[in-house]
Amino acid sequence: MKIEEAHYIGYITKTKGLKGEVQVYFEYDTPEALDLDVLFLDLNGKLVPFFVSAYRLQHNNTGNFFFDDVDHIDKAQALVKKRVYLPEEKMPEQDEEDFTYEDLEGFIVIDELHGELGEITEVNEYPQQFVATVSNKGRDILFPLNEDMIVEIDEENGVLRMRLPEGLLDIYLNP
Template identity: 50%
Template sequence: MKDHFKIGTIIKTRGLKGELQMFVDFEHLQDVNFTAVFFDLGGKLVPYFVESVKYQKNTAWLYLEDVDTIEKASKLVKKDVYLSNKLKPKKKKDEFTLKDLKGFIAIDENEGELGEILEIQELPHQYIATVHYKNCEVLFPLNETIIKGIDLNNGEVYVDLPEGLLDIYLG
């Protein structure tokens, strides 16, 4: 799944001809031109060709090839929907935000490589990154104090975690 990015989740079916309602959680999806989507079915990504898609705020209405009955469509409800990374719009450097660090490798000045940033939560006054380090889920804030550098080409973020933070999780 690392070659794909999530664009949304199927919420429900509509009508009897297989139309699917998708909650879109990828900004500007309407600007991406795609002919196929991938569904996570049992841990494998299965491709479906798109016949049509209509957008309405953060919702998309999908018709997929060979999904032409409510029975076929019902099997896709509550499934995550992905596109190939080749279709992911390239961001200009000035459009980069802290949320874009998801998937980057966090490297601490003292501890070395912490692992891939698996999730970024947006809280009222800060962003929190999640990594798995030494079999523990570790959370740390993303801010000017902690981030020492970002390597966009290699997908790395250099951090200086507060002293004792890792001990809280590992101790």
């Protein structure tokens, strides 16, 4: 399976105990709605399946997992900081009204002043806001996604029109 065919849901934060248990931090809003029998980890750019033998979800967007064949802390330690994915077909159905900032990944960003900036390659959630990453001429441009700056979201054509604050793009475009 390729990364393009999967949905990023979180990453492994640390090991727990000596028997191979790991903690997963979910960047997906409702991990309890996910089918977590197999998780795919990004190991050197390839998605490798890890079959879940047991897990417990916590209230702080984390869960503790045991994987088949990971029965010692040394094996689990190698998985720390690896990104976790699920195949697209295993993701819960989303109502059309449930459009989120994460759904903007792949959209083309057009700023009112600077024109087309490029495609959103990543959307990350931080405590105070969502931040989009756009690849532009070999550089990553990061900017917050908030209602004050979004002019229009054209879902049909995959276009996000923005009014970015003056000077923000100068940091990236004029080093």
